[in-house]
Amino acid sequence: MKVVRLYRYPVKGLSSELMAKVELVPGHGFPGDRQYAVTDGSIEIDPVAPQPAAKSHFLMLAKYEALAELQTTFHSQPDRLEVRAKDSTREFKLSDEQDRKELAWHLARMAGADLRGEPKVVYSPGHQFTDVSVHSPDLMRSISLINLETVADLAHRVGMDLDPLRFRANLYFKQAAPSTELDWVGQRLQIGGVILKVVRRTRRCPATSVNPKTAVRDINLPLAIREYRENADLGIYASIERGGTILPGDTLTLLPPSDTPGDAIQESQVE
Structure with a gap:
């Protein structure tokens, strides 16, 4: 799997900022995101x-x-x-x-x-x-990830192009089978020297219905996701266990499950 793009959203609800690289530090979240x-x-x-x-x-x-x-x-x-x-x-x-x-x-x-x-x-x-800040300080400092293969599969099913920026994630990756990331809760991801732990799925909210290029609500996307998966989840959150630098093009590896199962946390919507 490969990291494709990195984004932060300096002001909640406003436009994204493409990052050439990011330095992650445990306990500090995605730098400059929703500050x-x-x-x-x-x-x-x-x-x-x-x-x-x-x-x-x-x-x-x-x-x-x-x-x-x-x-x-x-x-x-x-x-x-x-x-x-x-x-x-x-x-x-x-x-x-x-x-x-x-x-x-x-x-x-x-x-x-x-x-x-x-x-x-x-x-x-x-x-x-962040929306997940209402749950705990640790979740406030988690980062959001989107599998571009899932977005492409959903777009095919609904019969229209879907800009991945609808999902307002920090890290977009590819080369994972559609929706398989939803089963990673409790497992760890490695990107270079960085270790992330997947802590929850992301339940999508009506913000995803807004086309970021036209500012028009052109589809009820939470409903479309429920019809696609029988739930409204698309994307995951991960906490930072070991810090380091991430760049687009880096390899993302799903590590084997540990002996200790991860804590599954209730899904949340993201803005």
Whole structure:
């Protein structure tokens, strides 16, 4: 099996960023992934002691498909976000309070959000606004993987092209039989010196129904997946047991099962 592409999503619900390589460290998750989010005004996030919150409190694709029309570029040192729409391009300094306010309102307007208060850009060092953060800090720091052969097989069954970016994963791989990855829970994967442990399947949510190229809900994909597999699972999460560098083209190996069975954890949706 081969690693094909690596992505991070600096702001929850916004566009992906292709990575040339990534350095994984146990206990730190996928670097720069979902480190910022924008609330819909329904929750306050303490930057010193953030509490995990359900995706429904944030601007996200499952509810606001118009977010897919925006192309964003994240710049660091200092953190800045460039937001490109059809007729405008703006850059916001994420360290500046006024710019964060303007960014939150800008995204809310672009999304046509049904706000429940003042939207806010939220950030806390070391915290990642992943959907699975609501389950545990360890799961918050897991990484998401997608088998491209599964996506291709599903696309064939539904009779339309499916952009793999619908699934908003960190690591995309190929050369594994379709859907076999769902049986890897509890097993380990090796990529060079990196060891990952598969800890759960990913249950897909309505965000996958949004075409990332057109910002249109062009298929009920969770329903299509259930008809395809008799459940809504597509993709897996893995924790980082041993760190190191991963690059596209690296070999991914499924290690033999250990004597100690892995803990199967309940599936979750991802944004």
